Amino acid sequence: MTWLTEWAGYLPQLMSGLAVSLLIAGISIFFGYPLGLVLSLMVTAKNLAVRTLGLAVVEIGRGAPALVILYLFYYGLPKFGIAFESITAACLALTWNSAAYSSEIMRAGLQSVARGQLEASNALGLSQRDTFFRVVMPQGMRSAIPGLMGVAIQMFQGTSLAYGIAVPELMKTAYNIGSQDFNYLQIFTLAGLCYAVISMPATWITVFFEKRMARHT
Amino acid sequence: MTLSEIADGKLAPRLGIKLDNISKRYGEHTVLDDVSLHVEPGTVTALIGPSGAGKSTFLRCINLLERPDSGTIQVDQHTIEPGKDVNSRDLAALRRTVGMVFQSFNLFPHMSALKNISFPQQKVLGRSKEEADERSRQLLERVGLKEKADQHPGKCSGGQQQRIAIARALALDPAIMLFDEPTSALDPEVGLEVLAVMRELAADGMTMIVVTHEMHFARDVSDTLVVMADCKIIEQGDPRAIMSDPQEARTRRFLRAVLER
Numbered sequence: 001m002t003w004l005t006e007w008a009g010y011l012p013q014l015m016s017g018l019a020v021s022l023l024i025a026g027i028s029i030f031f032g033y034p035l036g037l038v039l040s041l042m043v044t045a046k047n048l049a050v051r052t053l054g055l056a057v058v059e060i061g062r063g064a065p066a067l068v069i070l071y072l073f074y075y076g077l078p079k080f081g082i083a084f085e086s087i088t089a090a091c092l093a094l095t096w097n098s099a100a101y102s103s104e105i106m107r108a109g110l111q112s113v114a115r116g117q118l119e120a121s122n123a124l125g126l127s128q129r130d131t132f133f134r135v136v137m138p139q140g141m142r143s144a145i146p147g148l149m150g151v152a153i154q155m156f157q158g159t160s161l162a163y164g165i166a167v168p169e170l171m172k173t174a175y176n177i178g179s180q181d182f183n184y185l186q187i188f189t190l191a192g193l194c195y196a197v198i199s200m201p202a203t204w205i206t207v208f209f210e211k212r213m214a215r216h217t
Numbered sequence: 218m219t220l221s222e223i224a225d226g227k228l229a230p231r232l233g234i235k236l237d238n239i240s241k242r243y244g245e246h247t248v249l250d251d252v253s254l255h256v257e258p259g260t261v262t263a264l265i266g267p268s269g270a271g272k273s274t275f276l277r278c279i280n281l282l283e284r285p286d287s288g289t290i291q292v293d294q295h296t297i298e299p300g301k302d303v304n305s306r307d308l309a310a311l312r313r314t315v316g317m318v319f320q321s322f323n324l325f326p327h328m329s330a331l332k333n334i335s336f337p338q339q340k341v342l343g344r345s346k347e348e349a350d351e352r353s354r355q356l357l358e359r360v361g362l363k364e365k366a367d368q369h370p371g372k373c374s375g376g377q378q379q380r381i382a383i384a385r386a387l388a389l390d391p392a393i394m395l396f397d398e399p400t401s402a403l404d405p406e407v408g409l410e411v412l413a414v415m416r417e418l419a420a421d422g423m424t425m426i427v428v429t430h431e432m433h434f435a436r437d438v439s440d441t442l443v444v445m446a447d448c449k450i451i452e453q454g455d456p457r458a459i460m461s462d463p464q465e466a467r468t469r470r471f472l473r474a475v476l477e478r
């Protein structure tokens with residue numbers, strides 16, 4: 001019983017941390033996915049320079065732990081006179097992260113579109129632009145949706161890394177509360193529950209979408 | 218109105234097509250070896266032959282879905298040399314003149330039947346949505362699928378999908394229609410409804426080139442029968458004459474295999 005009353009006391013503070021976490025996740029998805037689409041096109045471009053640049057951005061974004069990129073943005077860049085607020089640094093680093101991961105999912109989605117669709121578009125004389133935006137992208141993105149939703153959940157959980165640069169998100173808030181009365185067990189359990197309460201329904205929705213897609217193909 | 222009158226509201230004169238010395242190879246592997254074919258306006262040409270003969274590749278060279286390594290394509294005063302650079306205006310003109318129907322239909326699965334037919338008209342010919350939809354509905358009615366306008370292709374049978382695909386190609390007022398084994402992916406009975414539409418189109422005077430394994434169609438509907446084998450045209454002429462009295466041993470062997478099974 002005492003846990004519940006303690007949790008009730010922590011909750012208002014924790015909610016403000018959760019709001020920050022959701023904000024960072026939202027921003028990194030909102031900017032990361034369109035960027036991911038651009039990267040997925042760069043990676044498959046004919047031009048070698050464009051392809052190389054795209055590959056570098058994707059591979060660094062996926063290859064380096066998000067925390068490393070986060071530290072580089074926050075602690076590393078001031079060396080060049082570029083200094084960010086901690087929350088801005090977190091958003092930038094996680095945007096890179098989500099762009100890199102989503103680009104690979106979108107690339108796979110776009111490449112899964114049947115060759116015949118391109119041939120039909122060409123035979124009809126549709127422009128390359130119309131072929132991409134009206135024929136290939138709608139179909140490719142459809143099959144990418146479950147994967148992209150998975151990345152969104154990952155991004156939300158990944159916001160906990162922003163703790164490392166003192167962004168007042170959910171983990172940081174929980175830690176601060178814990179260090180006041182040393183009830184670490186209770187507070188971190190509650191923080192974990194907060195993550196789960198968002199992530200688990202999101203996972204169910206993803207699974208629901210996956211099943212729906214399977215039904216229609 | 219007949220199918221082709223609907224197909225080209227302006228009753229544009231039918232065009233023929235001349236393909237000369239078309240060659241295509243993939244690396245060391247030759248697929249087409251100096252193939253020439255002249256198709257007269259308003260005629261139906263059936264391309265038959267064993268698989269691997271190069272029939273489909275040849276057909277796909279006509280609208281440059283495959284780029285031949287050499288040769289010339291001549292339609293309506295325009296000459297295209299695919300071995301050299303083809304500018305995008307010539308390519309667009311060629312593809313506007315030539316419609317194509319595929320073995321696997323290749324309808325856009327995320328669009329309704331109506332949208333499948335209207336969307337290219339709007340984009341390629343610049344028709345308004347109302348104009349395009351009206352034309353689409355006329356064509357759907359002619360291929361017997363008026364009630365399918367709002368269905369997505371996934372909800373239609375193979376035969377229905379292929380008829381929608383024919384309507385989609387006709388909606389762009391092509392002067393020449395290419396058919397790449399249009400019934401091969403269909404059950405024999407379902408194939409009949411597609412062949413019926415093609416017969417009607419042929420009767421209306423559409424210039425057609427058809428790669429097919431449907432020997433009855435080739436014999437009864439086509440004006441010219443072209444037999445391909447080993448990357449070449451080995452025989453061409455009147456379909457009945459060739460089928461009853463083939464001049465080439467290879468043709469005889471092929472016809473025996475398909476007719477006397």
